[in-house]
Amino acid sequence: MNVHEYQAKDLMRQFNIAVLKGGVATTPEQAVEVAKTLEGKVWVVKAQIHAGGRGKGGGVKLARTLEEVEKHARDILGMQLVTHQTGPEGKKVLKVLVEQGCDIDHEYYCGIVLDRSRGKLCMMVSTEGGMEIEKVAHETPEKIIKAYIDPATGFTPAAGRKLGFALGLKGETLSKAIKFFEGLYKLYVEKDCSIAEINPLVTTKQGDVLALDGKLNFDDNALFRHPEIEAMRDMTEESEQELEAGKYGLSYISLDGNIGCLVNGAGLAMGTLDILKLHGGTPANFLDVGGGATKETVQKAFTIILQDKNVKAILVNIFGGIMKCDIIANGVVDAAKELSLKVPLIVRLEGTNVALGKKILAESGLKITPANDLADAAQKAVAAAKGA
16 A cells, blocks of 8 residues: 655654655645745645656646745646656646755665565665666666665664665764664554655755655555554545455556456466566556455456456466366356457466366357466467457
8 A cells, every 4th residue: 555755754753754844735725825834935846646756747846935836736736747657647636745945965765675585674775866766776786775674683773874874974964864764664664564765865954864755655464453554545546446456355456558467366466467578468457366266256357357448368377276276267257258258368277176177168168268387378368469
């Protein structure tokens, strides 16, 4: 689950992470009223959507008068903001964050993710803040410094000093940075985050260390422990398909390709997307039906996939463990008949009751293309989508 920047900063304040004062507004008039409550004579008006790259897309504006605050808010609110993370369709801006300005001395990057291979949290920093960190990681990976933190011991001053020294910080600024890193670590752990990212993290000419931006993602499986986080969910930022999928316990994310994917298990789903790309295809979605899906959930998954008009073929990739292949096969057949499926359907089954599952598909009377393995399935799905 994602939250907006202003929500992320509200959480940061709870952990004594330094952020600028500001407030959210849904109208230009509200934006002006927020600006009046803030110290200083410079304000920043920032679009609130679940995507990065807002500045490049025109969603972040500097204002030096209240009239400019109103103008920028009026220009941004209601705009269809397009960034490298929204896709060409963009996202409509319904809220803006109005913040006080600050005297930036230097911009940095800071982030925390779980390194599953090590079983530790990885806190990263870079002197190249404000840029696309993915580009930095690809072109100059030596500029990203990492500290691995064992959850059993937690954050230590030694880890903070390593990160602070890597940024070239000294004296009181270094001490403030260590306190900042520790607060971010505590937030990540206590709120069950999957990602915590500050870009940019800035030092000011007064020697302060601030989160100028903030991105927090949360583990959906842990939200039952955090009703206060779940209450922050903004339904307007999610597609109708994603909301509908959630009602049926399906994990669905819309992508920009033309091959619909129905898979059980998040890892297998990611592998399916990768192998489609490897063979020249473009996935239309990520859809994990889970380990305990029924015929009904499989049918619902097909319905959701077909709501995307760009889908030219559907690939079903199932490994039967808890979920038996014959159950999936019956669901696939029933869904194809009920929906009068017109697009090519490629099915790869493996695991429990696989022979029975394949028999059900073969005797269905439907035009279903079987696949022997994942590579074969990907090749056939790509060819079918191109043929369609």
